[in-house]
Each structure stands twice: as structure tokens, then as C-alpha cells.
Amino acid sequence: MASDILVNYRDKAFTLLQGDADKILKLIKVQMDNLTMPQCPLYEEVLDTQMFGLSREIDFAVRLGLIPEHEGKALLDTLERELSALHEASLRK
Amino acid sequence: MASDILVNYRDKAFTLLQGDADKILKLIKVQMDNLTMPQCPLYEEVLDTQMFGLSREIDFAVRLGLIPEHEGKALLDTLERELSALHEASLRK
Numbered sequence: 364m365a366s367d368i369l370v371n372y373r374d375k376a377f378t379l380l381q382g383d384a385d386k387i388l389k390l391i392k393v394q395m396d397n398l399t400m401p402q403c404p405l406y407e408e409v410l411d412t413q414m415f416g417l418s419r420e421i422d423f424a425v426r427l428g429l430i431p432e433h434e435g436k437a438l439l440d441t442l443e444r445e446l447s448a449l450h451e452a453s454l455r456k
Numbered sequence: 457m458a459s460d461i462l463v464n465y466r467d468k469a470f471t472l473l474q475g476d477a478d479k480i481l482k483l484i485k486v487q488m489d490n491l492t493m494p495q496c497p498l499y500e501e502v503l504d505t506q507m508f509g510l511s512r513e514i515d516f517a518v519r520l521g522l523i524p525e526h527e528g529k530a531l532l533d534t535l536e537r538e539l540s541a542l543h544e545a546s547l548r549k
Contacts, residue, residue, distance in 0.1 A: 379519055
């Protein structure tokens with residue numbers, strides 16, 4: 364029972380963070396499809412703000428002991444790779 | 457045992473958030489004592505960024521079910537009141 368609750372919080376924290384990362388990716392996809400201006404300063408600002416918000420959530424989950432530090436870092440790294448692939452694809456259009 | 461873990465995560469989440477709010481207050485105090493320029497755009501930007509970061513942490517803790525929504529809101533409201541009092545005091549100097 365005790366470990367059920369522990370696992371439950373950990374799972375929930377990871378699911379929430381993964382969901383937030385997906386939201387950023389979708390937001391940027393929509394921006395790229397509609398604005399086609401990845402070099403726009405507003406785009407950069409939105410992305411920076413969202414990445415900062417997510418990194419604060421991840422950091423908080425790590426400090427709480429719900430997510431191991433390397434997992435939080437991997438989540439951010441993956442998102443950055445996906446965003447960068449998206450960015451490159453839009454430049455080739 | 458199960459409820460011990462639950463209480464432990466809740467306490468820890470609240471302590472972390474309260475600590476982060478205190479850090480923002482201290483940061484702004486130092487800025488005001490040393491820069492004496494609360495109308496400076498950089499000051500506003502630092503404050504906005506920090507408040508946004510904290511609000512994302514609080515929102516995450518609420519979504520995890522570790523903090524009731526009203527408690528998260530109260531924490532932010534209190535910090536905003538303290539910052540505003542600090543701001544007014546610096547204008548009277």
C-alpha cells in the first residue's frame with residue numbers, strides 16, 4: 364500500500380511532465396505550420412518561456428524525489444532534439 | 457505507513473514551494489537595496505520570470521494532488537502582497 368502510493372505519485376509526475384513536453388512540441392508545430400517563421404523573435408520567446416516553465420516543473424519533481432535527475436534531464440534533452448528536428452524540417456520547406 | 461508517505465510528500469511540496477517564494481522575495485529585496493530602481497525593465501523581467509516559474513511549480517503540485525488549489529493560490533497571493541509592500545516601501549525611501 365505504501366509503495367503503491369509512492370509509485371502512483373512517481374507515475375503521475377512523469378505522465379504530467381511528459382504531457383507538458385508534448386504540449387510544447389504541439390504548440391511549436393502549430394506555430395511553424397501557421398507562421399512559417401522560426402526565426403521570429405516572438406516564436407523564440409514563446410519557446411524559451413515554455414522550456415523554462417517545463418524545466419522548473421522537472422526540477423521541482425526531482426527535488427521532491429519523484430523523478431531521478433537523469434530522467435528529468437533525458438525528458439528535456441528529448442524535447443530539445445525533437446524541436447530541433449522540427450526546426451530543421453521547417454527550414455527545408 | 458501509506459498516509460505517512462502521503463503527508464511526507466505534501467509537506468515536502470509545501471516546504472519547497474514556500475522556500476522558492478522566500479527566495480524570490482529575498483532576490484527582489486537585494487535588487488531593491490542595491491539598484492533602487494523598481495521601475496527598471498530588467499527588474500520587472502526578473503520578477504515576472506521568477507513568478508512564472510513559481511506559478512508553474514505550484515500548478516504542477518496542484519495537478520499532482522499534493523497541494524489543494526486554494527493553498528497554492530494563497531501562497532502566490534501572499535508573495536504578491538509582500539512584493540507589493542516592498543515595492544511601496546522602496547518608493548517612499
